[in-house]
Amino acid sequence: MSFPQRLRDTFLASEINFLAENELVDVLPKTSMDSLPLIGTNLPKLRINQKVSIPIWLAIILKKQNKINLIPPNWLSINYLKQKYEEELKNKDKFSEMPWFWLEFSKMFLIHFKDDLIDPSYSIRSIIQDLREIRLIKIRSGFKELNESNLTFNNLSLMEINEIRPFAIKVMDQLRKLNHSIESSYQSQNNDHDNDNDNENDNENGYQNDYGYEYDDDYNIDIDMNK
Amino acid sequence: MDIDDILKELESDINLKRPKSVNSAKIKEDEYKKLVQIWISERMSPELLPYESELIETILKRLRSQVEIIELNSIELEKNDKDIKLKLLIIESEIERINFLVRSYLRLRLFKIDEYNLFINNSDQEMVKLSKNELNYMVNHFKTICQLYNDSFLKNVPEHLQLLDDESGGISMINKPDLDKMVFIKVINEIAEEITVGEDDKVELEKDFIYAIRYRSVKRYIDSKDIVLI
Known part of the structure; x- marks a missing residue:
């Protein structure tokens, strides 16, 4: 069996996650490190406190080694998400604009970069959940x-x-x-x-x-x- | 490809390593993005897409040289590089990620080749989409299957029922990709003309919009990369 049936109709959640991990995030290095040539990119030279953009999968590795801090994206804040939630409530037949991978991003950030987030993670988690649910309801009614x-x-x-x-x-x-x-x-x-x-x-x-x-x-x- | 070639490539790669910096990172990123997109497209398109031999070759070449770097360094750790362990970890993780993409891409193609074996075999247009290895695989696989069917039961049925590609009677035995299948697309570039959907209804596709639409009606734009499958 070269390609199992369950993979043919749609992507697995883990595969979407894989795609999301390719996206870039801004990080602040805590230590310096030489540049490193890779296959899909080059890891730039890291200098202390000089902002660089790297793929998320790389950021996760470096974070685990305590080499960097994440600069959280603007949209991952209580205020912004609350505003989006209001928008979703107000516009019954319209989805508000969110990043292409917002679900995966928020999950990864909440797991791996908890201490870099400005707002407490439990409240971000709950508002993400609310957003998710209200959008799901709209999707279903769109069927x-x-x-x-x-x-x-x-x-x-x-x-x-x-x-x-x-x-x-x-x-x-x-x-x-x-x-x-x-x-x-x-x-x-x-x-x-x-x-x-x-x-x-x-x-x-x-x-x-x-x-x-x-x-x-x-x-x-x-x-x-x-x- | 034997070991000498690999070593030669490795050498040339090491020699080139210094001058390549910002510029090569950009090239690599574009190629990686392209690899991701061909995987997504192949995954979501009902038919077999042309094999991206050049891109896959480049990626495989880089994969091999990264593997070499790991092997060289695991024998003898460079003493003056304190981050070498972390660097190897990063290289290794990336290799795993790329391996996954390439493997999934190739297997997916094999599945389609198996599924639409006769259809591809009968059309020159389809044949050119295959790589040399895939072509080889298809021909041999088909031969083996025919042999098996013949030996196990076909030789015992009446001659006029022995065909594997019978198209008479209104029902074709040849499996064809369903080009009318619905696909999800994203419009990348402005599409000037209206797209015909269904019988003779037309829609205008707007830039950056996401649609579910028949594959056949947008196939042209997928080939020209104005629309991507998602």
Whole structure:
């Protein structure tokens, strides 16, 4: 078996984590160290208290050896996250903008760089959890928008996309197959719809068509409606 | 590749080590990013993508020289370098990470080659996507499978049922990648024209937006790297 089934439809959480670890973070070295050539980058020469950007996986190793301190990113603070949470509450059908790997980042920072964070880690943890839950609820309510053609998923992070991927793709593929098989009968009835479409183009929510699933005029439903 | 070549490469790498600094770090980072992206793309695309032989070669070459550095240093630790243990740890961790990527990439390709064996075999367009080793693997693997099927049961069934690539009767025995599969994409560069989705519906893809869309309708832009699979 060259590639197991469970890996084919989507990424494993650990693989997303791997991708997140490639991202750069700012750190302050506590000691100096010579530069080191690597395969995917070169570790720059470390000088005491001179800020450098290095990949997270490297920062984790250096932190364990007590060589560096992390400079926490702006978004990892109670104030910022609270504000995002408010935003999520206010805009029912829109996701607020978060880093592409915010879930993995916050987890890694909370585990490996606890003492470098400005706010207490337990309160960051709880607000992250709140954010996560409110976004999950929105994602689930967005499932009814699934169609056979296309969808936008703006401001969702890779981990969040990854979680819904197997389900969303399966549903969309099934709808496509269903649609394909009814296409011939659908076409004859569709002539009337076509004329109506011009007047209904601003109808964002789509309407129930004869076949029982949501169908959008321009085949382009924005979950976040952020046009 | 024998041991002499490896040593030669290592030497040239060591000689070049000094002048390379900021500039080479940038090149390395770009190549690494590319490696990550081809892995993601191969993972999420329904069909086999062209083999990135040049990139994989470069990465494998660097992998080998890093392994050499570890081996050299574990025999005789450099006394004047107090951080050598930490450095070896870092080098080793990175090797593990790159190994994972390359291994997963190659295995994934093998899986697709197995799955769409006949389809690839029948099309020149698909054949050029394979590396030399993969081609070799495919041909031999197919030969072995045919032999096995023949010996174990095909020789006992009527002749007209012995085909492995029968396409008559409306049902094809050849496994093809489903190009209409939904994929998740991110738009990197401005897409000037509207994309046809479904029968004749069009959508405009906006920059930096994320969509779930049919692979076939955006394949062109994935090839031109204006859109990436995620």
